[in-house]
Each structure stands twice: as C-alpha cells, then as structure tokens.
Amino acid sequence: MHKSLQRWNSCPQLLTLPPHDFHVKRIHVYDFDNTLYLSPQPNRQFYTRPLLGTLYGGDLLNGRDWWSEPLFLEKSFDQMLAIEDPSAREQEFWNKEIVDLAKSSFEDKETVSILLTGRKEELFGPLFEKTLKKCNVTFFNAVCLKKPGVGNNTMEYKTTVLKELIDEYEGTLEEITVYDDRLSQVQKFQAFFGQLGGTFQRMAVPVVPRYKFLDNEEECRMILELAGPDGIRWTPRQSGYFLNTQSHKNLLSFTFNFFQKKYNWNLLPEYPMYIPCCHLGETPPVDQIARIWSNDQANADIQECLQKFQSQDPFCEITFNVVELGHCGRTPGKINVFFKAEPCDKSRYLWSQFKNFIVAGRRYDSTDDNSLLQRVVEGKQPSMQWIKLRRPIKIKTFFGHYARLDKGAKL
Numbered sequence: 001m002h003k004s005l006q007r008w009n010s011c012p013q014l015l016t017l018p019p020h021d022f023h024v025k026r027i028h029v030y031d032f033d034n035t036l037y038l039s040p041q042p043n044r045q046f047y048t049r050p051l052l053g054t055l056y057g058g059d060l061l062n063g064r065d066w067w068s069e070p071l072f073l074e075k076s077f078d079q080m081l082a083i084e085d086p087s088a089r090e091q092e093f094w095n096k097e098i099v100d101l102a103k104s105s106f107e108d109k110e111t112v113s114i115l116l117t118g119r120k121e122e123l124f125g126p127l128f129e130k131t132l133k134k135c136n137v138t139f140f141n142a143v144c145l146k147k148p149g150v151g152n153n154t155m156e157y158k159t160t161v162l163k164e165l166i167d168e169y170e171g172t173l174e175e176i177t178v179y180d181d182r183l184s185q186v187q188k189f190q191a192f193f194g195q196l197g198g199t200f201q202r203m204a205v206p207v208v209p210r211y212k213f214l215d216n217e218e219e220c221r222m223i224l225e226l227a228g229p230d231g232i233r234w235t236p237r238q239s240g241y242f243l244n245t246q247s248h249k250n251l252l253s254f255t256f257n258f259f260q261k262k263y264n265w266n267l268l269p270e271y272p273m274y275i276p277c278c279h280l281g282e283t284p285p286v287d288q289i290a291r292i293w294s295n296d297q298a299n300a301d302i303q304e305c306l307q308k309f310q311s312q313d314p315f316c317e318i319t320f321n322v323v324e325l326g327h328c329g330r331t332p333g334k335i336n337v338f339f340k341a342e343p344c345d346k347s348r349y350l351w352s353q354f355k356n357f358i359v360a361g362r363r364y365d366s367t368d369d370n371s372l373l374q375r376v377v378e379g380k381q382p383s384m385q386w387i388k389l390r391r392p393i394k395i396k397t398f399f400g401h402y403a404r405l406d407k408g409a410k411l
C-alpha cells in the first residue's frame with residue numbers, strides 16, 4: 001500500500017501514510033518555492049541583467065545557480081525559525097491561503113497530499129526535513145524532492161511522480177489537483193493532464209507567486225563570496241539624487257506616452273534613475289556631502305553625515321521639477337532619454353559638479369555609453385534635442401550612491 005509515497009518521499013521523518021481503511025479519492029500536489037513558502041529570489045536592484053540571467057541558470061555561484069545553492073534558502077529558513085510566534089512566522093514567510101488548503105487536504109483521509117519540489121534531494125533533503133519538522137509543517141503525506149537521475153528538468157521529474165501516484169490510486173481516484181506559482185509549469189501540467197486517460201477530474205491551479213527578499217547586505221555579501229573576486233564586480237559607483245520608485249514610474253509612464261508608445265520599456269532608463277552630481281566612479285567631496293545632508297548647517301557633524309551617506313540612509317529627501325525632456329541617438333529600436341530638472345526649493349543647499357541637474361538612468365543590459373552620459377551632463381552633446389514640457393513633473397529624490405553587481409572579467 002502507498003508504494004509511490006514511500007518511493008518518492010525524501011524526508012523519512014515527514015512521511016505519513018494515509019489510514020488503511022480509506023480509499024484514496026483525491027491527490028493534492030503543492031509546489032514549494034513561492035507557492036507554499038516565500039522563498040527568496042535575487043533582488044533585481046542589485047544586479048545587471050546579464051548577471052541576473054547567470055544567477056538564475058548559470059554556474060557562477062561555486063558551480064551552482066540561485067536555486068541549487070542551499071545557502072540562500074538556509075538563510076531564509078534561519079530567519080523564519082527565529083520568529084517565535086507561529087502565526088507571525090506564518091504571516092511573514094508562508095502563503096497562508098495555500099498552507100490552509102494543504103492542511104485541509106491533509107485532514108481529509110481520502111486525500112493524499114504531497115509537497116513536490118524540483119529542489120535537489122541530495123542538496124536540500126536534510127534541510128527540508130529538519131526545517132519543516134521544527135516549524136510544524138508536518139501536514140503532508142510525503143515531502144518529495146527531485147531525486148538524482150529522474151528527468152532532465154523539474155517538469156519531467158514532477159510528471160514522473162504524478163504518473164506513479166495516478167497509477168497506484170487510479171481505481172478509486174476522482175480528482176487530482178496541482179498548485180504551482182509558475183504559469184509555464186501550470187500550462188505544462190495542463191498539457192500533461194490532457195494526455196492522460198481516465199475519468200477523474202484534473203486541475204492545475206495557478207498561485208500568485210510570493211517571495212521575501214533576504215537582507216540586502218547579506219545577499220550581496222553571499223553572492224560576492226560564492227562567485228569569488230574574478231566572477232563578479234561592482235559597476236562604477238553612481239552618486240547623486242536618486243528618484244524614488246513612484247517618481248521613477250511617473251517619469252517613465254510620461255516618457256512612454258510622450259513617444260506614443262514607440263519605444264519598448266526595455267529601451268528606457270531602468271530603476272534607479274538619478275541626477276548625477278559627480279562623475280561615474282567618483283564620490284562627492286566629504287564637505288559637500290555634509291552640506292547637502294545638513295542643508296548647509298554650520299554645526300553639522302561631518303562624520304555622521306558621511307556615515308549616513310555611505311549606509312544608503314534615504315533620509316535626505318530633495319524634490320525637483322522635471323522641466324525638459326531630451327533625447328539623442330534616435331533610431332528604430334534605440335533611443336537615449338534624459339531630463340532637465342530644477343530644485344523645487346531654490347533655497348535648499350545642493351551641490352553638483354555639473355552646471356545642470358540632468359536626470360539619467362543606466363540600462364540593465366550594460367550597453368550604456370558612459371561617455372555619452374558625461375557629455376550630456378556637461379552640456380557637450382551636440383545632437384541632444386531638448387523639448388520643454390508643458391507642465392513640470394515633480395520628482396522626489398534622495399541623496400545617495402548606487403552600484404550594481406556585474407559579471408566579472410573572466411566571464
């Protein structure tokens with residue numbers, strides 16, 4: 001009885017066979033990452049697009065990628081277990097709606113419910129067993145991780161398991177339901193179900209993915225450590241006035257419509273846009289940092305201001321009005337967009353190495369021409385076409401600095 005549960009379960013201490021005197025009428029299958037659990041994803045703000053691609057599928061991290069390197073999930077589990085109150089823990093790290101569904105599947109004696117994940121058993125098995133036990137996630141008949149050599153990918157592995165379960169319970173089976181956050185997987189499950197015989201009901205239910213980032217500094221530190229000094233490097237440091245996400249969004253929507261939707265979002269500057277106050281890779285002079293931070297108060301503590309600047313404290317807020325839009329290098333499928341801004345409060349102390357406050361953005365694909373940015377902020381790009389806006393657009397910024405991690409020289 002229940003041979004397939006025994007065969008595919010990866011965590012001996014979490015195997016719970018259904019009672020003998022019941023027929024299995026339903027099979028409920030729950031994906032783990034971002035369906036049940038708010039697993040961390042790489043925080044896109046920290047990486048160039050080529051690096052992000054590698055994090056998701058390459059071998060930069062000591063031969064592994066984000067999903068096969070256990071350290072990230074382990075870190076997240078540690079944080080989750082550190083919360084003592086079970087309901088607060090669930091609130092912060094689990095998708096309660098799906099957890100509740102899984103609990104009721106488990107309570108129903110005619111339902112076999114499993115946690116089924118593409119995480120590799122040899123790398124994650126003991127971590128899952130230990131963690132799920134500790135936080136009382138013991139409401140599955142089996143916890144199945146991808147066994148070595150079964151299928152070339154997550155989908156092939158998962159359908160192999162599903163086939164065996166269906167074969168075993170076919171005589172009494174009335175329903176099979178799979179919950180997954182990835183639409184591509186949901187569609188593949190649907191295609192798989194379509195090919196199956198039998199009269200039982202079958203459903204692949206899409207779940208809105210949920211995740212929880214790791215601590216920013218921690219994440220960068222781990223990536224740097226795993227990739228090693230040759231694998232990874234920082235892009236040149238940008239210093240200046242950084243638009244907050246709402247202002248960034250507003251400005252981009254305006255630009256998108258301004259060009260009558262001719263230019264794909266990907267071609268427009270991506271988060272974060274900013275007003276450079278000094279050259280790429282440089283840092284503003286310390287006394288200027290203190291004067292900007294304190295709005296030119298004579299008794300400002302320079303060290304304190306500097307420390308706040310270094311630690312990316314977003315407290316130093318400055319509002320600008322965007323008054324002109326400029327562009328150059330316009331060909332089909334390519335454009336460089338900049339903006340001219342003016343401080344809203346003329347009496348606010350500001351500093352810039354450049355004559356104008358120019359809003360610029362870098363691109364994720366790292367194809368930025370750094371010398372173009374320099375020419376534009378210095379007013380030395382003759383092909384720039386500036387257009388005065390009919391109504392200024394207010395943007396909120398904070399004074400700070402920023403860099404992304406990028407693939408290193410060796411790649």
Ligand SMILES: [Mg+2]
Nearest residue numbers: 031033034181
């Ligand atoms: Mg998932």
